[in-house]
Amino acid sequence: DAGVTQSPTHLIKTRGQQVTLRCSPKSGHDTVSWYQQALGQGPQFIFQYYEEEERQRGNFPDRFSGHQFPNYSSELNVNALLLGDSALYLCASRPATSGFSYEQYFGPGTRLTVT
């Protein structure tokens, strides 16, 4: 059973460009969250998707947007890239029937470098 997968592994973009990151949740999971982990810091919550809708959002500007597809996979889009957007972007999924376990499974991340 494959875990959470993310693509691409690494990405280099120029300031002002747009980027799309992709995430496939673990089999049986229907909720996907995205986190930004800057170098030397802990992950920061960006937003969460459930039933193809954004359910909760962290303190990130509207340049950060997302989408969830009927197969539960998700995309993170960032427009007008800034140097400060350079980070490891982590996707996490959890199962619909997890009840109160609250366990999230993280992918390996996409390393985005903005030059």
Add this chain to the structure above:
Amino acid sequence: AQSVTQLDSQVPVFEEAPVELRCNYSSSVSVYLFWYVQYPNQGLQLLLKYLSGSTLVESINGFEAEFNKSQTSFHLRKPSVHISDTAEYFCAVRPSGGYNKLIFGAGTRLAVHP
């Protein structure tokens, strides 16, 4: 707003020595508490969690953490570390009533030396 403070950014320790990684949180509501480990160039892996019940929780690889409500702490301990425990450790809280959003600390780099 909830926050998590990991009191040590780096903890160097010799192999087979005991270690404690400290975590304090601030929250006016009930929380669920987690420790995650991140090995180089990898994502986060859940180490252990406290949801309710016994305040002492254990992982399968010898780590344990104790929830202390009065001190709002959730310190991670291991009586004897191995070289393979070298990694970044993150403490996280999930406020009750939310949608599973996790709030992470800045992390503690555990470096085990031979």
